[in-house]
Amino acid sequence: MNILLLEDEYPAAERLQRLLTQAAPEAQVLAVLDTVSSALAWLAANPAPDLILSDIQLADGLSLEIWEQAVVPSPVIFTTAFDAYAIRAFQANSVAYLLKPVKLAELQAALAKLRQWGDLRVKSEEVRGNSVATSALNSIEHLLDALPRPGRPYKTRFLVRQGEQLLPLPVAEAAWFLSRNETVTLVATDGRRFVLDYTLEQLESLLDPAQFFRLNRQVIAQLPAVRRLHPHFNGKLLVELHPAAPEEVLVSREKAPAVKAWLEG
Incomplete structure (x- = not known):
């Protein structure tokens, strides 16, 4: 060999x-x-x-x-x-x-x-x-x-970098994920932010869909992070997240019914 x-x-x-x-x-x-x-x-x-x-x-x-x-x-x-x-x-x-x-x-x-x-x-x-x-x-x-594919159905933690240290962060502590300029950031429930080496498409396949939902092209949110929905123009929804997002998080009119159904369980 x-x-x-x-x-x-x-x-x-x-x-x-x-x-x-x-x-x-x-x-x-x-x-x-x-x-x-x-x-x-x-x-x-x-x-x-x-x-x-x-x-x-x-x-x-x-x-x-x-x-x-x-x-x-x-x-x-x-x-x-x-x-x-x-x-x-x-x-x-x-x-x-x-x-x-x-x-x-x-x-x-x-x-x-x-x-x-x-x-x-x-x-x-x-x-x-x-x-x-x-x-x-x-x-x-x-x-x-x-053969080479991982066997676990859903991810349970992320290994994130904090300074010179690597920390295991339970998925339950991930409030939402933001994709911007080809970089994905995990925003924790306590407001901390960590850069991840994943795309949102990859995260969609790794996260439990009962707990996480892709709101639009830029954001995946965990259920407890969604505080309120506000009606917006043309049937869209404005999502209020906690911790707060740096800009408006909008859900398209086509996806709005699916978001409501997800929140209702």
């Missing part, structure tokens, strides 16, 4: 290589790179490795930028101190998302999943070669698509 290691901290790179000698003695680390730019250059000049083992934060940016700028077919095991990038990571051929410090048992489990993924891909190719029914092929491909 040929592995490309992306890590900008020397001790962490050394530790991962030691763990690999125990978890996969046959593995060969082809290169250890610490920047997005060097990784893109290496991938452009070399055959795709069997696996990429990558930290999220590299010396010149997020490693996720690699998959946004280039087509990289290799499966990836991400290692990071943050869980805020998990959704984007699973869109980049991710087999596993391991929080630092990486434990041997977790790395072994991730490599086992990788081997299972590879076995399924082989079976899928055999099905294609034998011209088996399309439904059988589709069932294998659907299983492959499902």
Whole structure:
């Protein structure tokens, strides 16, 4: 197994290589790179490795930028101190998302999943070669698509940054979310604000729809944060939130009945 290691901290790179000698003695680390730019250059000049083992934060940016700028077919095991990038990571051929410090048992489990993924891909190719029914092929491909996805139905907490610290914030303490200039901010019930690495579309799929509702393109609110509804022009609704929003939060005439039904339960 040929592995490309992306890590900008020397001790962490050394530790991962030691763990690999125990978890996969046959593995060969082809290169250890610490920047997005060097990784893109290496991938452009070399055959795709069997696996990429990558930290999220590299010396010149997020490693996720690699998959946004280039087509990289290799499966990836991400290692990071943050869980805020998990959704984007699973869109980049991710087999596993391991929080630092990486434990041997977790790395072994991730490599086992990788081997299972590879076995399924082989079976899928055999099905294609034998011209088996399309439904059988589709069932294998659907299983492959499902392997990297997180299993929890709804998110229960966010890991947010406060100064130099990372704090677990229960979802119940999130009053509303605002998207502005491609940045999503979580506004807590006590007025604190935290920048998240999610889009509102991603949050819609992660949050319990009984508790959270997308009021418009910019705002998702939790039920207790909605204090009042005020009739507005052309059948729209003006939503009064707590903590207060920096600008008017309007619900379209088309969505107004759904908001009322959500509030009534």
